[in-house]
Structure formats: structure tokens, C-alpha cells
Amino acid sequence: xxxxxxxxxxxxxxxxxxxxxxxxxxxxxxxxxxxxxxxxxxxxxxxxxxxxxxxxxxxxxxxxxxxxxxxxxxxxxxxxxxxxxxxxxxxxxxxxxxxxxxxxxxxxxxxxxxx
Amino acid sequence: xxxxxxxxxxxxxxxxxxxxxxxxxxxxxxxxxxxxxxxxxxxxxxxxxxxxxxxxxxxxxxxxxxxxxxxxxxxxxxxxxxxxxxxxxxxxxxxxxxxxxxxxxxxxxx
Numbered sequence: 001x002x003x004x005x006x007x008x009x010x011x012x013x014x015x016x017x018x019x020x021x022x023x024x025x026x027x028x029x030x031x032x033x034x035x036x037x038x039x040x041x042x043x044x045x046x047x048x049x050x051x052x053x054x055x056x057x058x059x060x061x062x063x064x065x066x067x068x069x070x071x072x073x074x075x076x077x078x079x080x081x082x083x084x085x086x087x088x089x090x091x092x093x094x095x096x097x098x099x100x101x102x103x104x105x106x107x108x109x110x111x112x113x114x115x
Numbered sequence: 116x117x118x119x120x121x122x123x124x125x126x127x128x129x130x131x132x133x134x135x136x137x138x139x140x141x142x143x144x145x146x147x148x149x150x151x152x153x154x155x156x157x158x159x160x161x162x163x164x165x166x167x168x169x170x171x172x173x174x175x176x177x178x179x180x181x182x183x184x185x186x187x188x189x190x191x192x193x194x195x196x197x198x199x200x201x202x203x204x205x206x207x208x209x210x211x212x213x214x215x216x217x218x219x220x221x222x223x224x225x
Contacts, residue, residue, distance in 0.1 A: 006157070034213075041220075043202075043215065043216075043217045043218050044158070044202070044215055044218075046215075091155070093157045093158075097213075101146070101163050101165075102146075102206075103148065103160060103163055104148065104160075104204070104213055105160055106150070106157040106158045106159065106160075107157055108156070108157050109156060109157035
């Protein structure tokens with residue numbers, strides 16, 4: 001089946017710094033990638049949708065200057081959390097759309113802790 | 116508007132069968148997906164229905180009725196490792212958007 005790799009799995013950073021999370025589709029081309037965050041025992045919350053070569057579309061309430069998304073190629077999207085604060089600590093998940101049936105496949109997720 | 120409903124929580128016994136329902140009201144329809152998510156992990160793809168009927172994959176089956184806006188995921192011979200959240204997602208008519216349901220947290224008891 002289609003594979004989406006997300007890196008890093010765990011990251012701890014200091015308040016005020018920036019951290020980048022990568023999402024790669026390993027065996028298919030993903031025209032669209034999605035970024036979510038999820039708090040414990042809560043549903044996925046879509047943050048933004050990114051299409052290769054164009055600007056990401058952010059959901060209402062998500063700060064585009066804080067959560068920078070770059071989708072430079074058909075296999076790579078990155079999420080950069082800028083000037084991180086403790087309240088940004090969360091589980092961030094990417095997904096990529098493509099493969100058989102034009103399905104969404106998820107990356108492994110990244111746990112971000114801001115101290 | 117877009118709306119997907121699932122029961123919040125369900126409990127079942129090891130070895131039993133459980134059915135998780137999903138109802139949807141979306142702007143068009145172009146496929147329904149089921150995902151499994153264990154605590155602290157990302158969702159994994161389980162099944163995909165675009166036509167009415169039952170799709171079977173081992174212990175898991177998924178059913179779709181487009182006229183009723185209804186799907187269910189059927190899990191047979193439950194195992195402890197099946198304790199997880201199950202997410203229903205609908206792709207809209209133009210295939211541009213996926214809308215996820217809130218998820219159903221299933222607990223399998225010995």
C-alpha cells in the first residue's frame with residue numbers, strides 16, 4: 001500500500017524557536033497534502049491543505065504566518081511552526097492524497113513539545 | 116453543509132462482532148473511507164466504498180448505502196488490539212475535500 005513518511009516523530013524545542021516537520025509520499029505522487037493537529041482524545045483538526053506549487057489553503061482560525069507550509073514537490077510538504085509556544089505542543093499529522101482510489105494516507109505523526 | 120455523525124464510544128467483548136455506524140450529509144459524494152487510529156498514533160487506512168454494498172477485507176467489512184447517507188464498519192472476531200478510534204471520512208463530489216467524522220472510540224474487553 002501507499003506509504004507516507006513523517007519526520008521527526010518526536011521533537012522538543014524551546015519557546016520562541018522554530019521547528020520544521022517533513023511529510024513525504026514514498027511510493028506515489030501526491031498532488032495534495034493535508035496537515036492536522038490533534039489533542040489527546042480529540043478528533044483530527046484540519047489546519048491546512050497544500051497543493052504542489054501553490055500556496056496552502058488554511059482553515060479558519062489557523063495563523064498562516066505561524067504555521068508555514070511549503071509543498072515544493074509532488075512528494076514533499078513541510079510544516080514549520082514559527083516562534084513556538086507551549087500551547088503549540090500537540091500531535092501533528094500529515095496526510096497525502098493519491099495512490100489507488102485517490103485515497104488519503106497518513107504519515108506517522110509528530111509529537112511536538114515546546115518547553 | 117458538511118456533517119458526519121458517529122457514536123462517540125462503543126464497548127464490545129473479545130471474540131464478538133461489533134458494528135460502527137456512520138451517517139453523512141455532504142455536498143456531493145465521491146467515496147467513503149474508514150480509518151483506524153490507535154491512541155498516540157496516526158490513522159491507518161482500512162477500507163474504501165464508492166458503490167453501494169459490502170466490501171470485505173478479512174475480519175473487517177464496510178457497507179455503504181448512498182441513498183441513505185449511511186455506512187457501517189463491521190469488525191468480526193474482535194481482538195484486544197482492535198481497541199482504537201475508528202474514523203469515517205467522506206470525499207465530496209468534486210473530490211476536492213475529505214470530511215472526517217469525529218471518530219468512534221472502541222474498547223474491547225476480555
